[in-house]
């Protein structure tokens with residue numbers, strides 16, 4: 327294989343995890359919509375985490391070329407900094423900005439994780455207070471309801487405007503929906519994907535896909551408890567219309583969550599087939615396998631470059 331071919335192959339291998347992360351981002355929403363919500367939430371979260379870790383690792387191997395060229399680091403590592411070159415090595419013009427981007431991404435992820443942990447601990451503490459109520463009603467003109475999850479407990483918040491809009495049966499559906507969010511720890515799925523997005527912003531659509539599928543999952547739980555999918559669909563649509571009416575023309579959002587209302591109603595009335603979901607998961611598994619394979623190749627290339635630099639260093643001693 328010529329030097330030029332080795333170089334091209336190395337770049338293709340290094341870029342593969344980022345491209346695959348972009349593919350996961352692009353296809354996350356349509357694929358999630360084709361799956362049962364529970365499967366979609368687990369699958370998109372899993373694929374987003376794998377894609378972000380693979381692309382971060384690929385960036386780290388490139389960044390190592392920049393950091394490894396620093397004299398002090400090379401002394402400690404026992405390699406010749408000038409030998410970190412060749413067809414398999416990333417040039418400094420690429421490696422240096424990659425190192426900076428990686429540092430920013432990791433810092434962003436750490437800050438996001440820290441904020442999420444503090445919020446979860448605060449909710450847990452509040453929920454465990456002696457007179458704390460599972461459902462808190464707050465005075466507000468905004469038609470809204472949401473669940474805030476802790477570690478083992480959580481709270482449901484409902485505005486007075488929402489209470490005024492719903493019938494008793496619809497309020498029961500809302501509580502089942504929000505309880506499902508808490509019981510199934512949907513906030514942990516969302517936080518996990520947010521962390522993946524911090525490491526690779528190309529995965530941002532995956533976060534929206536998990537938001538949507540978690541809403542559908544909670545709708546399904548409510549439908550199972552109530553035993554009437556049509557009634558749940560009606561409650562979701564009615565709450566969205568009430569929110570739209572009160573906010574005078576602002577695009578409709580469901581107070582049971584902010585995801586697209588029409589999609590949720592459609593999913594309740596026409597649930598996606600299990601067979602189509604299995605096909606999507608199989609295709610996504612291939613994408614992950616390719617991502618893991620290219621990450622492993624990128625790692626081998628980097629290892630080879632550093633081994634060469636270490637041999638060069640040893641020969642000059």
Ligand SMILES: [Zn+2]
Pocket residue numbers: 503504507540541544582583
């Ligand atoms: Zn919801």
